[in-house]
Amino acid sequence: MSKKKESKTPLLDDLEDGPWPSFITDLKNLAKKKPAVGQLLGQLEQSYEERWDHWLGTVINTPGYGGGIIARYSDIGNKFPDIAQFHTIRVIEPAGWVYSTDALRQLCDISEKYSAGILQFHGMTGDILMLGSNNEKTLEAAEELMEKGWDIGGSGNGLRTLSCCIGPAYCEMACFDTIKTTKFLTDTFISQLHRPEFPYKFKFKLSGCPNDCANSIQRSDMPIIGTWRDEIQVNQEEVKKFIDEKGEEYVVDNVITRCPTKCITLKNKKIEIDDKNCVKCMHCINVMHKALAPGKDRGVTILLGGKRTLKIGDTMSSVIVPFMKLETDEDYEKLIDLVRRIWEFWTEHGMDHERVGEFIDRVGLGTFLDGIGLEPDPQMVRHPRTNPYIKFEELAPPKIDGEPKVAPNVVDKEIEGREIVVDMQK
């Protein structure tokens, strides 16, 4: 523990200990220039003391926008007047999180001019957060951001900013163009980014391959992940070189036996893969990235339902479209159509603050697929049934005379025109 004399923030000072960088140290430095940051630290110290959070939420919008500003005010603003209003602006980040130094300077300048000079790269959603401006300054900052070509959005119960891995711009594993697709979806759904219109938030994340560097499975409602459906490309020449360099034992211990489905065999310094049983975990390709590469017939797998805890605990997304190509304009149209159908059905029947994954949990995947007009597929099964006692309605013994047959589905769909009827009786 540091033994500074009569520190006003003893609890915060604790967080400066240890060899790692400390946000407290950074903020203390910043406080020399920005008095608001000093008060921010003061309020945080008080919060730690009292174990009580002193921020309250409100709504501030720039004209035409319902999202992009997270408005917070302090409930002890009389004690800390400079942070009485301390709002955050959500700036839409470029696909792949790549910036020119010019762009970064622009953001820094705007942040210094209107806000507390604190930028977060990037929030959980993947966007840029500009922290600490008051009512007027927030709107001025938003205006200047837009003048310079930035845009804001992605807060509240609506579409959040999309994020993706660097993909083909820098990575040899990429199976589709994550950056192009992210840009395309952002442009297509910009209205939903500006103006929230769903029961709750909805996030897309895109990863170029199953390594999933964008954390899409855990952190988004609709992950789009690159994959392939033919064979892993094997360069036997490179395999031989790899073995010569590292030794056969190394390959057996680190590649062959670590394949989760044991579908790789090694014979005479040659690798053979039983691709039918490959689950595309990427392990072998990651280790022997010169010798192995994803197949040539590439596309994406689309999943649905990932989220952090709220109504139910954390969930991971599960497969909704096992494979689709994402190359031509028609492919992109198909993707948009699917997204629209999902939103339509979820917005229509979802409850307030219910993520799409929770919604599927509640109504059942069968009902959901009916509602969005997708055929069920064995690959959508999350895991095999663990309870062997299943009752099939058709096979159940006849009901006692007069007892009505209860339909298990809560939602019925007319095939033509996709009319949806909900049976509210449980």
Add this chain to the structure above:
Amino acid sequence: MGSFELNGRTYQTDEDGYLVNIEEWSKEVGEYLAKQEELEMTEAHWEVINFLREYYEEYKIAPMIKILVKAIAKKFGSEKGNTKYLYDLYPEGPAKQACKIAGLPKPTGCV
């Protein structure tokens, strides 16, 4: 906390100008609050306000945006059933401005 006076009556508001007691609302109060927001109220504006008030009477919460959008679509045709239309009427958002003019409680922002 704040307050304003209208036709000899005093109305309590919170620090953002939202009416504290929803019972006190009247069309004149709505008009006054709209003026504070610098909004020119038209028939279309009032339709939104009326719907919000009816909904609040019944359910004691403000409606989800999708319910508002649908109600508007039903009244004015589907080409107006979108958020863009609502933001054209209420540039700072139906949740914020329309709720304020309708005398509904202040919506709290959500991350």
